[in-house]
Amino acid sequence: MPEEKSRKSKDLDSVFGKDSRLANFSNIDLVKRTGISLTGRYCVLVCLKTPPDGQRRVAFLISRRFSLLAVQRNRARRLFREVFRRIYPSLLPVWMLLIPRRRILDAKMQDVLEEVRGLLSRSELYQESP
Template sequence: MEKKITFTFSSEERIRKSRDFKYVFESGKSLGGSTMALYFILKESGKPRAGFIASKRFSKRAVDRNRAKRLMREVFRLNKHRLLPCDIVFIAKKGMNGASYREVEEDFLKLASKAGILKD
């Protein structure tokens, strides 16, 4: 029987607590691309979870920070079925300001492949 792929983004798939962010930052590994940085840590089982950060250092304008988080959320939502169980923290970089969805997705897939968190 085939496993049905869902493209929702439920609350179980989000990293919200500061202790979870701290755990990924301290225990995980990091990689940087042109539009984002990723901190990640593999898990034994479960679903991939993600947290998103776009600080004032990225942009002083809230509209730019919100767009960056929306882009990163959408990239995760549409590609989570390709990921191994892991916790990922996305951090927006200045290169994301004005970037298209396609550029952000290509950057994420390149980083995820380098990190070894993509399924074969």
């Protein structure tokens, strides 16, 4: 008998499935070269307003330069995944890269969420849902 996935993992899969990721190096490079870069306290957001496929996609660039400790890199990755899951319904079609800054290690998820919402609002890519 196949096991049912929990509701939370179903939501996460639908929002952050393979269709929502920028997986190709060429696509990531396209966003880096032609996208708009917005710098915040906890992260740098690079976004391409007119994606070729009209989808909402994201990639997280978290290298060993950010931290040599995998635990810290994974925490930043988890924060970004949760932020993307929460902003996804209000997000316009965009390809974006999220690059953490070291200050994110001391930040709460709510702080990072507010910052990313603010950066996306500045670039007119986020619409508050009623």
